[in-house]
């Protein structure tokens with residue numbers, strides 16, 4: 001604890017002592033609150049890679065595994081960092097996870113096999129957080145090294161985009177590129193393809209990667225974005241249900257949601273709006289998905 005923290009603590013103690021006689025309940029409430037650390041999600045720091053640093057030296061410096069850094073930073077390719085690259089560093093090993101509506105912190109804790117009270121404290125004792133940091137308590141070093149090399153293997157073996165986002169090939173109900181909006185006649189750029197499919201059809205990841213977005217997003221409705229290797233990204237929009245959460249690593253064919261009509265679909269016919277984007281200096285640029293998924 002630094003000197004500055006000490007003085008803050010003393011002044012708050014003095015404040016508490018001053019009101020002890022009149023508000024005993026307040027004292028216990030304050031004491032409770034002080035047991036809780038700052039939420040882990042507020043303790044992330046940014047790190048800019050400097051010359052001669054590697055993923056391993058950065059991981060050592062922050063006392064976390066390379067695997068954690070890779071999970072938090074989809075811009076890392078093939079386990080290599082580049083000078084000047086900005087990384088997000090969590091306070092300790094773990095993942096960021098969205099709590100689906102209807103689920104409780106207790107259920108999330110059970111899913112990750114950690115104690116609910118530990119998860120509660122790590123996240124600043126919030127009653128109903130929407131997003132939590134799920135810590136990964138230190139396993140044996142061998143385990144984490146093994147896990148790390150598995151993740152690195154997975155990343156270098158990622159098969160680009162070879163899958164199809166639906167269980168069966170289907171027709172393109174509305175193509176990619178400059179189009180006329182059938183509803184209002186406006187010319188607009190359609191950044192993906194609309195694949196005909198009944199509501200409720202399973203939507204699958206077209207390749208391995210990491211989920212970087214999984215929630216409602218304006219006209220897209222319920223949207224899932226997956227970052228793949230080699231600077232590619234896939235997006236699945238207007239979903240009815242979302243079955244994955246941010247930070248999750250997935251493989252080709254994993255169920256990520258179901259076809260829906262959330263947001264503002266361009267056409268009325270039930271479909272999946274599917275996009276492929278490629279990382280460039282201008283950001284994530286839309287590509288014609290037909291070049292990647294055939295048909």
Ligand SMILES: [Zn+2]
Nearest residue numbers: 193194266273
């Ligand atoms: Zn569309």
